[in-house]
Amino acid sequence: MDDLIRNFRKNGLAFVPGAVSRESIDNLYMTIFILFKKAFPSFFSWGNNSIDAKIWNDQRFHDSIIDARKKDPIKFGAIYDSLQLTLAAKKILTDANIIRLISKLFDTELSNVSCRNSIIRLDCPFDTKNSIDWHFDVISTKNMKHLPEDGISVNISFHETHLMHGSAHFLPGSHTGKHVQKVLNSNKNNESDRYIVNEKVLKQFKSFQFSVLDIGDLVFFPMTMIHKSGENSSSKVRISGVFRFYKINSESFIFQKEDILDNDIEI
Numbered sequence: 001m002d003d004l005i006r007n008f009r010k011n012g013l014a015f016v017p018g019a020v021s022r023e024s025i026d027n028l029y030m031t032i033f034i035l036f037k038k039a040f041p042s043f044f045s046w047g048n049n050s051i052d053a054k055i056w057n058d059q060r061f062h063d064s065i066i067d068a069r070k071k072d073p074i075k076f077g078a079i080y081d082s083l084q085l086t087l088a089a090k091k092i093l094t095d096a097n098i099i100r101l102i103s104k105l106f107d108t109e110l111s112n113v114s115c116r117n118s119i120i121r122l123d124c125p126f127d128t129k130n131s132i133d134w135h136f137d138v139i140s141t142k143n144m145k146h147l148p149e150d151g152i153s154v155n156i157s158f159h160e161t162h163l164m165h166g167s168a169h170f171l172p173g174s175h176t177g178k179h180v181q182k183v184l185n186s187n188k189n190n191e192s193d194r195y196i197v198n199e200k201v202l203k204q205f206k207s208f209q210f211s212v213l214d215i216g217d218l219v220f221f222p223m224t225m226i227h228k229s230g231e232n233s234s235s236k237v238r239i240s241g242v243f244r245f246y247k248i249n250s251e252s253f254i255f256q257k258e259d260i261l262d263n264d265i266e267i
C-alpha cells in the first residue's frame with residue numbers, strides 16, 4: 001500500500017504535490033482573464049493575450065477582479081458560473097493525474113466514476129457570500145437522506161496558497177461518522193448555499209489547515225469529511241478547484257442530470 005492510500009485511509013486526507021499540468025493552469029488563467037475582459041472591458045484593458053499563471057503575482061489582476069465584483073456582483077456571479085463551462089476548467093477536471101489518483105483511491109476504473117458539481121472557485125478577500133461554513137459535500141441538496149459515502153472530493157490550489165489566503169479547514173476523522181447537516185439553498189447566483197452542522201459534532205474534532213499549498217497541489221478527502229472555507233484576509237483572490245467524484249456502482253450513487261439548457265444569465 002503506498003503513502004497516498006495509507007494517509008487517505010488513516011485520517012481521510014491525501015496530499016499530492018504539483019500534480020496538475022502547468023499548461024492547463026496557464027489556460028485557466030487565460031480563460032479567467034478573457035471572461036472578465038468580456039464583462040468588464042474597462043477594468044481589464046491593461047492585459048494582453050499572453051496571460052498565464054504568473055499573473056496571480058500581479059496585484060492589478062486582483063484589484064481588477066475585486067473592483068469588478070464590487071461594481072456588479074451579478075455580473076461577477078455570471079462569470080463564475082460561465083467559467084465552469086469552459087474547456088480550461090473541464091480539462092483540469094479530467095487531468096490525467098487526477099483521473100489516475102481518483103481511480104487509485106476508489107480502487108476502480110475510470111469507467112466507474114462520475115463527477116458532478118465540480119467548481120473552480122474565485123474567493124475574494126473577506127468575502128462572506130461564497131465562503132462556506134462547516135459542512136460535508138453532498139451530491140444532492142434536495143435529498144438530504146443521501147449520505148455521500150462513496151464520494152471523493154479534491155481541492156486544487158492554483159497558486160501558492162498561505163493561511164491568509166483562506167484555504168479549506170478540515171476535521172480529519174469526521175468522515176467515518178454519520179453526521180447530519182441542514183442546507184439552506186440560495187436562489188441567488190452570486191451566493192452559495194448555507195450549511196449548518198451541530199456545534200457538538202464540530203467540537204469532537206481538531207481542525208487542520210495546510211499551512212502552505214503550491215500551484216497544482218491536490219488534497220483528496222472523502223465527501224463525508226466535515227470542512228469549511230478559510231478566511232481570505234489577504235489582498236489577493238484565492239483561486240482553487242473543488243472537484244467531486246462518485247463511484248457509479250456504489251449503492252449510494254443516485255441518477256441525476258446537470259442543468260444545461262435555458263439557464264442563460266442576464267447581465
Ligand SMILES: O=C(O)CCC(=O)C(=O)O
Binds near residue numbers: 119121167
Ligand atoms: O473554500 C474552499 O476551499 C472550500 C469549498 C468547499 O468546501 C466546497 O465548495 O464544497
Ligand SMILES: [Fe+2]
Binds near residue numbers: 132136137227242
Ligand atoms: Fe465542500
